[in-house]
Amino acid sequence: MSEPGGRKAKNSQFVIILFPEGESRLLREFFHLLFCHQAKNLETEDFIHTLPGQDTDQDRLIKKEGHTLQTRFTTKDGLTTYQMVKAGLGVSFNQTMIARDWKEEVVQVPLSPKRFVSLGMALPKKEKISPAVQRFMDCLEQWMVEFLK
DSSP states (O other), X not given: OBOGGGOBOEEEEOOEEEEEXXXXXXXXXXXXXXXHHOGGGGGGSEEEEESTTSOOHHHHHHHHHTOOOEEEEEESSHHHHHHHHHTTSOBEEEOHHHHTTOOTTEEEEEOSSXXXXXXXXXXXXXXXXXXXXXXXXXXXXXXXXXXXX
């Protein structure tokens, strides 16, 4: 899909389930089997909701798929959500792009089918952008291609 200025929207794998690494191997395998095949199983877990009611990608997915989650805690940012999952207070989900550097003590399991979020940049017509903006767009596009590999 082309955007103004001739750029294409980029996609990032959207949903990964986050749950505490300290759980038993059997439980991790159980989570992997369930969550890779059926996101609705989140409804039975204590859920940590990041920025509820703020029209976030998380809110949109919950609404689109009709989930009724058992929200136990809410947070104002993904890192706090991650730390709460790490502490064993519940499960959550986030974009891979946000969670890619979070490696310690939290298991990340992709959902199937994959859910995606479009990333884009709103710009005036390509002929009207400054050279600095053009360089920034080129740099950002190169970074995104590398990042999303």
